[in-house]
Amino acid sequence: MQKRELTALAKELRKLRIDEGENMRDMGRRLGMSASFLSAIETGRKPTPVGTAQKVLEAYALDEVTAARLRNAERKAVKAYTLRPRTELETETAAVLARRLHKLSDEELRRISEIARISDAEDRK
Helix, strand or coil: CCCCCCCHHHHHHHHHHHHCCCCHHHHHHHHCCCHHHHHHHHCCCCCCCCCHHHHHHHHCCCCHHHHHHHHHHHHHHCCCCCCCCCCHHHHHHHHHHHHHHHHCCHHHHHHHHHHHHHHHHHHHC
């Protein structure tokens, strides 16, 4: 039997759905997914797709605390990322980072993360 992993994001989705008085079909429709897929996410049978938190934020009027909790939960739930570099420099950068990730110091990782966060913040403006 496959082990089910109930992520913090799955718990947040369920809480939101219940707080909104919605059934699986209602929330699924708002998020662009089937009720059965949403059920599989909530019960840990399926991983939550990357970008689900953003879909929730676009579909529901949530306060900043809840929005931050959703974003954090999604970051923690994602186990792997698919990169699609568009340029040779992006390809080279992704490859070097992938090869060296486990060899970088905590300080080096913090600096890289900070650069990426600044870019994310600028994209949201």
